[in-house]
Amino acid sequence: xxxxxxxxxxxxxxxxxxxxxxxxxxxxxxxxxxxxxxxxxxxxxxxxxxxxxxxxxxxxxxxxxxxxxxxxxxxxxxxxxxxxxxxxxxxxxxxxxxxxxxxxxxxxxxxxxxxxxxxxxxxxxxxxxxxxxxxxxxxxxxxxxxxxxxxxxxxxxxxxxxxxxxxxxxxxxxxxxxxxxxxxxxxxxxxxxxxxxxxxxxxxxxxxxxxxxxxxxxxxxxxxxxxxxxxxxxxxxxxxxxxxxxxxxxxxxxxxxxxxxxxxxxxxxxxxxxxxxxxxxxxxxxxxxxxxxxxxxxxxxxxxxxxxxxx
Numbered sequence: 001x002x003x004x005x006x007x008x009x010x011x012x013x014x015x016x017x018x019x020x021x022x023x024x025x026x027x028x029x030x031x032x033x034x035x036x037x038x039x040x041x042x043x044x045x046x047x048x049x050x051x052x053x054x055x056x057x058x059x060x061x062x063x064x065x066x067x068x069x070x071x072x073x074x075x076x077x078x079x080x081x082x083x084x085x086x087x088x089x090x091x092x093x094x095x096x097x098x099x100x101x102x103x104x105x106x107x108x109x110x111x112x113x114x115x116x117x118x119x120x121x122x123x124x125x126x127x128x129x130x131x132x133x134x135x136x137x138x139x140x141x142x143x144x145x146x147x148x149x150x151x152x153x154x155x156x157x158x159x160x161x162x163x164x165x166x167x168x169x170x171x172x173x174x175x176x177x178x179x180x181x182x183x184x185x186x187x188x189x190x191x192x193x194x195x196x197x198x199x200x201x202x203x204x205x206x207x208x209x210x211x212x213x214x215x216x217x218x219x220x221x222x223x224x225x226x227x228x229x230x231x232x233x234x235x236x237x238x239x240x241x242x243x244x245x246x247x248x249x250x251x252x253x254x255x256x257x258x259x260x261x262x263x264x265x266x267x268x269x270x271x272x273x274x275x276x277x278x279x280x281x282x283x284x285x286x287x288x289x290x291x292x293x294x295x296x297x298x299x300x301x302x303x304x305x306x307x308x309x310x311x
Contacts, residue, residue, distance in 0.1 A: 025146060
């Protein structure tokens with residue numbers, strides 16, 4: 001048995017490869033999960049003592065509709081919805097079996113699927129969202145129409161009715177969510193965060209308090225008794241571009257290598273982790289050294305979540 005309170009039987013991680021780029025315009029982010037697996041992640045997890053269940057990368061392209069016009073500003077909405085619905089069912093099945101669900105993205109619109117899948121099993125879970133961006137625009141407030149900037153609004157049930165998304169009921173309450181690492185937040189998103197009283201630790205708070213205190217405060221908010229299932233959704237652009245350059249929307253002034261890993265280590269120490277997303281690794285951007293650096297960090301973040309320690 002493991003120290004993970006919500007896992008059953010042998011310590012097993014269900015790995016879900018999601019080569020998907022439909023929530024944003026840049027190609028290449030769909031190759032992120034393939035490269036992470038190529039860099040030996042599965043073998044690394046086995047070395048950490050985990051049983052690994054991985055049945056190959058999802059063929060998500062088969063879900064692309066033949067006709068998918070914009071809905072309002074939203075681009076490729078039916079494709080995103082179909083993919084997220086399938087991912088939701090897959091994550092739910094792993095979590096329901098008492099496995100840790102690890103989703104490798106792909107763009108962050110996939111979190112509509114991953115988080116809803118976890119919350120179908122653990123409706124009182126906590127969501128820790130590590131990102132430079134809040135991803136909480138609604139279909140009305142988005143300026144780009146790229147759905148990877150909107151998943152949290154759909155999860156909270158504040159996106160309104162959008163064709164094709166009827167399956168996604170608001171599963172998340174504002175008090176179940178905490179952000180870490182924010183530094184590029186749209187004005188309408190700031191209003192939403194204030195309106196709903198959502199706890200958010202921007203890079204200002206990380207600078208002011210240090211990552212140790214920030215994690216203590218974040219966990220006190222969403223997991224006060226250290227007995228609440230936790231879903232960690234980690235966008236690698238939460239890290240500074242100097243350490244994770246190969247991502248589609250880099251923003252300077254982000255988390256250091258160690259700060260990013262400390263977040264994962266601190267969540268692991270609670271024993272409450274049930275699901276992890278590693279999102280927005282794009283191995284077609286930057287040079288080969290930068291790509292290798294970013295993919296390698298994706299692997300090491302996962303290992304930190306799954307029990308790797310420095311000593």
